[in-house]
Amino acid sequence: MAWLRRSEVVIAGILLLAMIGIGLVNPAFWQLDNLFSLLRSNVIIGIMALGVLMIMISGGIDVSFPAFAVAAMYLTVKGMLWTGYDGVALPFLTAATMGALFGCLNAFFVYKFRMIPLIVTLGTGSMVRGFLLGVVGTSMININKMPDVLIDFAKTEVISMTKADGTTYGLTAMVLVYFGLAILVHLILRYTMIGRGIYALGGDQEAASRAGFDLRKVIFFIYCFAGALAGFAGLLHSGMIWLANPRDFVGLELDVIAAVVLGGASIFGGRGTVLGTMLGVFMLVMVKNSLIIMKIDTTWQRVVVGVIIVIATAVTAWRDQKRKARGDRT
Amino acid sequence: MTDAFIELRGIRKEFAGVCALDDMSLTIRAGEIHCLAGENGSGKSTIIKVMSGVYQPDAGEIRIQGKAVHHLTPIASIDRGIQVIYQDFSLFGNLTVAENLAMNTQLRQKRRLMNWGRVRAIARDAVDRIGVDLDLDAEVGNLPTAGKQLVAIARALMSDARLIIMDEPTTALTRREVETLFRIVKDIQSRGIAVLFVSHKIREMMEISERITVMRNGSLVADGPVSDFDEASLIRHMTGLELNSKPYVWVPGDRAAEAPRLEVSGLGLSDAFEDVDLTIRAGEIVGLSGLLGSGRTELVLSLFGMIPADRGVIRVDGKEVTPRSTQQAIAAGIAYVPEDRLSEGLFLTQGIDRNILCTSYESLASGLTIDQGRADTLVDDTIKAMQIATPSGAKLVKELSGGNQQRVVLGRWLLTDARVLILNGPTVGVDVGSKAEIHHKIRDLAVEHGLAVLMISDDVLELVQNCNRIVLMHRGRLTEGLDCATTSEEAVSEKLKAFT
Amino acid sequence: MINKLDFRAILNRDKNIVQLIVMTVLIFVIMTALSPDKFLRYYNFESITYIFPELGLLSIAMMIAMLTGGIDLSVVGIANLSGILAGILFKKLADETGVADTGLAVVLLGGVVALGTGLVAGALNGLLITKVKITPILATLGTGQVFTGLAIVLTGGPAIVGFPEHWSWVGNGKLLGLATPFVLFVLIAIAVSFILVRTPLGVNLMLIGTNPKAALFAGLKRERMVFYSYMMTGVLASIAGIMLSGRTNAAKSDYGTSYLLQAVLIAVLGGTNPAGGKGRVLGVAIAVIALMLLSSGFQILRFSNHLIDFIWGAFLLLVIAINAYKNRVR
Structure with missing residues (x-):
């Protein structure tokens, strides 16, 4: 019965209950097109959350990735327009590389100066965004100018269906x-x-270094990888919404961190799984998107997200304390 | 000396002009249990790091299995079969036993991928080697200290070790766990692996080791088979001082008629202890011992209000008190000196003044603000009363010696009108020299201030020498009271053994 | 002997302050050299004394949270919510003559509402951190969302424009020939400084931040003290909100979002240890003035606000690097 206590199972259970609840309020929730659009909304936050998950397992935190994502996206799209390049693979590679390079900056400060990641990433995020808006530009690139290849790529569907009234929808x-x-x-x-x-780094940094882990390699890997994921997601986002907005993603870090924490990762490091994070992302996106279905005014979105963060972290804090109490008594 | 596994000769090591090791020599024979004795700061950990290749000596010679080694790196040291088990074990609490055991092998083989089947096989093999039962899938963070130590030992044995160095391995263990550890150490030895025990606990050294090397101030002062030493000579070598300890005698005087300082009756806490009756009079020093899990820690934490008891009565000077928080306990005149001075007792980066006054600030406040004049006077008085060696109260506590630090913690309670003083392991991690001074101070406090002292320790000798009475705890009950004048360390140890 | 040691200790303790003063003078000299005719104008300094107090108070609030090893990411949310609640009150109570002429009694009531908002918000943070035992980062991240979200719900998005004249006086009036916010800032800074050094609360906070475990064993009222510290943080944030709404004659849910990073930066720059146990009001006050001079200098040089964000971020990383370097030398 040990699997019952796994945090993923608990999260999945809560998720299921929430889905049933929302479905009761408005059965339209269960319609395939709603579920497909929910899944679609998972993509960008989900990809970013994977990077944040790795950083949180290592015992760090990252609030700079939205800035990295928007910078990689905007610069890549500008570059595509400027060169007239019309491929897909290379731009995504470029955006990911740019994100990775920004991530290097985080890794450098976290590793070299052993500074609290929150403060480092606050600084790098502000720098990158300030640079983008202050030097590169503030104007949006909208659908008329967006490279068609990106839009077409993002339009690809796995399942396409036609409703009774003739409109089509797909996944x-x-x-x-x-x-x-x-x-x-x-x-x-x-x-x-x-x-x-x-995981070792998040469990005990000193022990990890004694065991022979190359901490520099690990720290650079996670921050660069997270940066790359953010850059990739940024570009994908612009293709999906047909718009490259250099002011995009403001405040997204809160949603993503909330999703990762919701997925059972510990802010103290050492704990967290991909499955849990994906469930956390789904939960957050579902609740946010279902406000309309549940006929709640969308201005309540921030409040709902905040309340979810508080509840999720309260539950995690309670769980960690129980674990600690058990460790102390043995 | 052909059977020497490692020989260090004339080792010298300086750090920024300060000499940590000077002409230090140490020879460990293959397959022996050797003890390296010395006080804190005597250079024990520096010599360990020379052997493990972390430090390069400035002068001297290292020979391993007869061959001179010129530049010993950490990797080279491990390759030659030297393994160090650090005090904190260097384990990952968030990972399973299996992964902890296999991690080093994986890293040494420069593997990039994890094969979980292989990891389990490696771990199973390692656990079988020390012949203990460990759940490979348990998270290490959930294991008790002794379990963690077993994992660390199993890990060290995996790499065809020839010498295992254990840095203060018994610090956090109970007597019973120490015995298990010693059995495993003997077992390791029977396989021809040498063990270097680094310690300052004299009795344990005498019990386990075959040969002892004593160091002081970075130099060798004595070495030889264990039969060459006795307790007194070891202390003399380690401290350079002659110590004589007279057992503590309580003179009731005219206090016998007064209500007892501390009177506990029928105290109980579910799953921890029950029916505890204990009376301590002014000036008495009562020892409390018992195995880990006997409920002794819970008992004292209940008295100090940290985990309030469910039932029973606590009286201080005849007045009933029910401490439900540390503040209430302190207000009732109960003081507690925690076991881990550095992490639980002191504010290291703050001055002596704030460390002494920390519990008294609210009583020092007239209205909202602190009466600075009175605060300064109190600090000066306490420094004088506790004989803390410092030019002023502004000096940071982290700059003090261990003995002086402990005086700061003790001195704190003089200001709170403490009448019951609970000491948990008052001399854990304190040098033999400072130990005696702290014991002396505790006796003074009991006699001069009329405190009732309850002293918890795993060091039975410490209790026998410093208490007038000892009570033993087993399975949550106080089982026996012994008069120190008529009992001996051996007798108490026997009784404790009977509990296992 | 004793005197000499004391003297050195004092010098040591104030080394950080001396460095900050040197830095401020350097910034002053450089900016003067870059644009002597504009930077040295009286008007320039006067406008700084109107703008910096709100950021200064947020930074002091951040420092107080950091004293116990915490952080408060909800300060800007609290500030905005306070201003908005007061603004709504004035709109409701305004008679035909309009909001601007609202009587002093109502304005004072508005002040009570604003400060009360800060107190309650801070108490909520304190409760979540001390009782529910959520990590400060996550707790205030969540409540920050809730406060900002409530601000959106209350205003529906756009700013509340138009505050009573008495209210505006707090943000842009004059007192004794000086800017009102400046005078208030100095008074509040002195009061906070006094609380931190001369009251049991302040000393206890320092001790708790130095070693929370030892604080528990020494019988300090850890939970209560930390709780109070977040209440103080909340009240300071709401005062900043009053100044902000008074100065701009408006209140909006997303005003001053860049203040969050800047408050963290100033607190760290001012010598606060983010891990707890160390921090001084004087250091923070000098740091905020130094950075305001820097900002206004760049504004005079016609740098965009985005570029100034970039410079703030870069400055934060520079400070981290310098601090790390200094520690290594020592």
Whole structure:
């Protein structure tokens, strides 16, 4: 029965209850097009959450990735327009690389100066965003100018259906990209030594270094990887909404961190899984998007997200305390 | 000396002009249990780090299995079979036993991927080698200290070790766990692996080791088979001082008629202890001992209000008190000196003044503000009364020696009108030299201030020498009271053993 | 002997302050050299004395949260919510003559509402941190969302414009020939400084931040003290909110969002240890003045606000690097 106590199972249970609850308020929730659009909304937050998950397992935190994502996205789209390039693979590679380079900056300060990641990433995030808006520009690139390849790529669907009234809807293929990345991160965390090094670092930094982990490698890996994921997600986002807005993603870090915490990761490091994070992301996105379905005014969104963060962290704090109490008594 | 596994000769090591090791020599024979004795700061940990390749000596010679080694790196040291078990074990509490055991092998083989089947096989093999039962899937953070130590030992044995260095391995263990540890150490030895025990606990050294090397101020002062030493000579070598300890005798005087300082009757807490009756009079020093899990820690924490008792009565000077928080306990005249001075007792980066006054600030406040003049006077008085060596109260506590630090913690309670003083392991991690001074101070406090002292310790000798009475605890009940004048360390140890 | 040691200790203790003063003078000299005719104008300094107090108070609030090793990410949310609640009150109570002429009694009532908002919000943070035992980062991240969210719900999005004249006086009036907010800032800074050094609350906070475990064993009222510290933080944030709404004659849910990063930066720059146990009002006050001079200098040089964000971020990282370097030398 040990699996019953796994946090993923608990989260999945709560998620199911919430879905049933929302479905009772408005059965439209269960319609396939609603579920498909929910999944679609998971993609961007989900990909970013994978990066934040790795950082949180290592005992850090990152609030700079939205700035990295928007900078990588905007610069890449500008570059595509400027060069007239019309491929898909290279731009995504470029955006991811840019994100990784920004991530290096975080890693450098966290590793070299052993400064609290929150403060480092507050600084780098503000720098990157300030640079983008102050030097590169503030004007949006809208659908008339957006490279068609990006939009077409993001339009790809795995399932397409037609409703009775003739309108079509479908499940975006970007979900597969998200799932693919999730599996990749899961494999890294579970089956590679660098992945185990992330858990080791989050468990006990001193012991990790004594055991022979190259902490510099691990720290650079996680912050760069998280940056790359953010850059990738940023560009994907612009393709999905047909718009490259240099002021995008403001405040997104709160949603993503909330989702990761909701997914059972510990802010003190050492604990967290990909599956849990994906469930956390789904929960957050579902609640946010279902406000309309439940006929609640959308201005309440921030309040709801805040309340969810508080409740989720309260539950986690309670769980950690119980674990600690058990450890003390033995 | 052909059977020497490692020989260090004339080792010298300086740090920024300060000499940590000077002409230090140490020889460990293959397959022996050797003890390295010395006080804190005598250079024990520096010599360990020389052997593990962390530090390069400035001068001297290292020979391993007869061959001179010129530049010993950490990797080279491990390759030659030297393994160090640090005091904190260097384990990952968030990972399973299996992964903790296999981690080093994985890293040494420069593997990039995790094969969980292999990890389990490696771990199973390691656990079988020390012949103990460990749940491979348990999270290490949930294991008790002794369990963590077993994992650390199993890990050290995996790498074809020839010498295992244990840095203060018994610090956090109860007597019973120490015995298990010693059995395993003997077992390790029987496989031809040498063990270096680094310690300052004299009795344990005498019990386990075959040969002892004593160091002081970074130099060798004595070495030889254990039969060459006795307790007194070891202390003399370690401290350079002659110590004589007379047992504590309580003179009731005219206090016998007064109500007892502390009177506990029928105290109980579910799953921890029950029916505890205990009376301590002014000037008495009562020892409390028992195995880990006997409920002794819970009992004193209940008296101090941290985990309030469910039932029973606590009286201080005849007045009933029910401490439900540390503040209430302090207000009732109960004081507690925690076991881990550095992490639980002191504010290291603050001055002596704030460390002494910390419990008294609210009573020092007239209205909202602190009466600074009175605060300064109190600090000066306490420094004088506790004989803390410092030019002023502004000096940071982290700059004081261990003995002086403990005086600061004790001195704190002089200001709170404490009448019952509970000491948990008052000399854990304190040098032999400072130990005697702290014992002396505790006796003074009991006699001069008329305190009732309850002293908890795993060091039975410490209790026999410093208390007038000892009570033993087993399975949540006080089982026996012994008069120190008529009992001996051996007798108490025997009784404790009977509990296992 | 004793005197000499004391003297050195005092010098040591104030080394940080001396460094901050040197830094301020340097910034002053450099900015003067770059644009002597504009930077040295009386008007420039006067406008700084109107703008910096709100940020200064938020920074002091941040410092107080950091004293016990915490952080308060909800200060800006509290400030805005306070201003908005007061603004709504004035709108409701205004008679035909309009909001601007609201009587002193109502304005005072508004002040009570604003300060009460800060007190309650701070108490909520304190409760979540001490009783529910949520990590300060996550607790205030969540409540920050809730406060900002409530501000959105209350206003529906747009700003509340138009505050009574008496209210505006707090933000842009004059007292004794000086800017009112400046005078208030100095008074409040002195009061907070006094609380931190000369009352049991302040000393207890320092001790708790130095070693929370030892504080427990020494019988300090840890939970209550930390609770009070977040209430103080909340009240200071609401005063900043009063100044902000008074100065701009408006209140909005997303005003001053960049203040959050800046408050963290100033607290750290001012010598506060984010891990707890160390922090001084004087250090924070000098740091805020130094950075305001820097900001206004760049504004005179016609740098955009975005670029100034960039510079703030870069400055934070620079401070981290310098501090790390100094520690290594020592």
